[in-house]
Amino acid sequence: MTQAEKQPSPLSLFEFWPGWVFYTPVVAYWILLGLRYGDVTLPTAANPRIETGGLCGESKSSILDMAGNYAKRWIAPYVTLPTGTHDLARAHTAMQAKGLTLPVVVKPDIGCNGTGVKLVRTEEELKAALAAFPRKIRLVIQKLIPWKHEAGLFYIRHPDSPMGEISSLTYKDIPALRGNGRDTVLQLLQKDSRTSKVLHIYTPRLTHCLHEVLPDGDELELVFAGNHCKGAIFRNGKADITPELTRQIDAIMQDIPDFHFGRIDVKFRSAEALREGKDFEIIEINGVGSEAIHIWDSRTTLREAYAAQFHHYRESFRIGAKKKKAGWSPTNLWEGVRLWQRQKRLLASYPLND
Template sequence: MRVRKFFERLFNWELWNFHILYAPIAPVWLWYCIKSRSLWFFTPSNPNITFGGFEGEGKKEMYRLLPAEITPKTIYVKPGIPFTELKNRVNAAGIRYPFVVKPDVGMKGILFRVIENDDQLQKYHAHIPFKYIVQEKIDYPVEVSVFYYRYPWQSTGVVSGFIYKELLQVTGDGNSSLKQLINQHERAKHRVEEMELRHGHDFERVLGAGEVFYLSFAGNHNRGARFTNLQHEINPGLVAVFDKLSKDALFYYGRYDIKTNSIEDLKNGKQFIVLEYNGAGAEPNHIYDCGMSLGKAYQTILQHWKVLYEISRYNARQGHAYWSYRRGKKYLRAAKHHFRILEKFD
């Protein structure tokens, strides 16, 4: 079993470690640093977001740039406050179970949880070491990602990627235990240790025929979500929706994660909620789950890096300066330290 999993990973680039996948094209990133004379050449890309949204920016920072009606109802919580105070704040905000909790500064679905009751909330509150958010759970049936960029000297942007997300889940057959279903699942079987940590108490449970069990509520590729490419759905209406959102926020490059009632509603600019968006550090995740070759994936990534470089260079010439080496190094070191701690608590 282990040997088979090893070879599956070896011959499927989508399962490779992030650093291994990106190592062959890293010199191109370095070349943009040299051309810009800045290790942080991307920082002017999104002038209203700290570090250009490459890493370490908070959810609060992003939500304040968007209209309140298209963002989830959210409160920000400091760890250590009395639980009664937390409960009062949640109730006053009109947020009801089940709801979502996650770090204000987070990534890759770390410490993302759906909270069903007081007991779960109290355990999460006692466990998490940093400021986090309590957020209404959006029940729109469709979750998508939209990769968008716009050159600052142009009035219309580009939707370069549009994908539908399916959360990591298994479906019961009336005979198999959860553990057996996980070991049979093409994605979950590569994450058995993580699954045991999260769902070990349910491993021997036999799921009824047709019963769906969500292994993760985070719609991230690194958390096992499956993507379906919706490139054929991109049209001028969809681009116009994100042109308006992005112009108001001075957002030039990155990826939106969205829940919507339907693809058509989103293209018409109605019945959707922005869960969050990622700036310069956003990966063009439409390279996954569409049968793309490794060479084509690299071509797509490099095309996006070129766009990022050109946007950043233009904005720098307009007065949005590159971060200094010292400032960027200090910020990135603090961000990575923050994430290492989060991973330990996850």
Template sequence: MNSIQRILHRPFFIKLFNWEYWSFATVYFCIYPVWFLLCLRARSFFFFAASNPTIRNGGFLGESKKDIITIIPPQYHPPSVFFSIPSNGPLVLRELQRAGLQFPLIGKPNIGGRGRGVKVLRNEEDVLNYARTAYLDFHIQEFVPWKLEAGIFYVRYPDQAAGAVTGIVYKEFLSVTGDGKHTVLQLLQKDKRALMYLGSLQTIHGNRLNVVLPPGEKMIVSPFGNHARGSKFIDASHLADETLTQVIDKICKQIPGFYFGRLDIRFESWEALKCGRNFSIIEVNGAGAEPTHIYDPRHSIFFAWKEIIRHWVMLYRVSRINHQKGHRYLGFREGIAMFKEAKDWARKLNAMTE
């Protein structure tokens, strides 16, 4: 690696020349006027609340996973148990045993976002530590065994019989492949994507990063399908054929009042998913969902802006139709209160992620 390559390998320059690592505010700043115009047309800054009437705030901010999971048919999501804080660790363990959940498990805040506060729980000690350090109500769900994960964006106008898949992102978990010579840490330091998350990976894995993997052995260092946790997002929207669209449409119609958002799904294979089998919905995201296929490194910021605006317009149209059917927008004070709550939740989520 020459001197120029070494300079470009530094996190500052990786972030500078790859917009997918820019902050949320930086990415969205230039297109905020479009959002403002949609608000003017709707005569409400918080029109999105009408998009998914059965989800709090339409799923824009502050939606409860406990409330959402109750409207998803049970065969479509992993077994989960919800807990309120302050929680009692031994009681949490007893409830998990009573529900028949088996390790490994996943702990998630009841109100979350971008993978914050999500942790793999491999044993009883992990569960006790998670319950002890939880700053928000949380739930623990069984780890879904399927190896593939995708985010499928779905939109259905309330006055139409069928919906459409408007984008698919395939999630490639952050991993390294051993060469029998270098430690996991050294392999991560060579990878530009891994380098952007090295601090959190060191916190999670500790001394395990000093292991030398045998040649060809693969280690997934971040098993979370979140861009903020290192997953590479690949645009797989071309897979949205008629068969897959019909399957997703059938599933989403079974979620009452759900018209706009993204399903995060773990599944065995694309073939099985198109047959409607061997999959599990691990998250339902509403009005605040991003069309995350934009984060494919092959896409420019201009492509991202185009896709975000396209989905904003669809969100506006869905919300307007629902509003005409009698579903209300948030009032101004309610909207401001929502953002204040979200700021407090973000602080607590960040504390749970550290």
């Protein structure tokens, strides 16, 4: 078998390393940049109207709320709901005012990595999802986009540049098992070249059916949330970054005041339509704390992953320096630490994502 005929590895060398192992060089590089610029929190000024620039602890809905009339046309409709009493009735009132009907996606307003994201198809599921979260936190209830395809597009625009760029495009594939009428779900997981290596990601979400035999030809999607650490498969789609798509994303993002650096997560009809800048809806906009997620493609080398990380965070410092010079202030370090700790506490309190 030639090198070209070899199948790619189901996992990359570093894909599921412990976070502290993979990110230690990234943190070290961030500190070096902070010393060079004289301010380790400088990137938080890159998106100065967002709390911490979107590094941590920011509200998802507050970013979407800043969108102008043009950008709003591309964002999936949503409402927010603080948990408390009579959540179901209040959710219905808010959804009706926005024209939202089931199915919807319920997710925490402050969160990351898909933690707590729930797919809600029925009235009973909505009631259960709302009850699963702690009291006195804000949730986002968003329209479920019918298109199955999802992607993350990283956007960078320097304040002195008339147009931004898409520096990374990543397709998010939801893994699925196909039944053979003989093996249980657990057995199918154990036989698959990828899932067998990361059973700890999938089995907690499938406890209700692990020992059931999946009928021949039936498919079982393993996760709903399109996040790598929750089990989605990421593919580098850089070849599909076109001038048409770049122009469309730039027009949208320039309709969000002082947004310069972050990732836009979208659902889309087809790769062909996305390349043309058509038929997609934004489900989330992430700031400085997001990353160019093509690094989690199993074909990406460790060297390429670090090169991408260093490039993007270097750009965040450059943009932050320009915004600071224009009069914007970075987040105070200790305030940032406080918000990060709050976010950690909240993440630990959320229910298991779908």
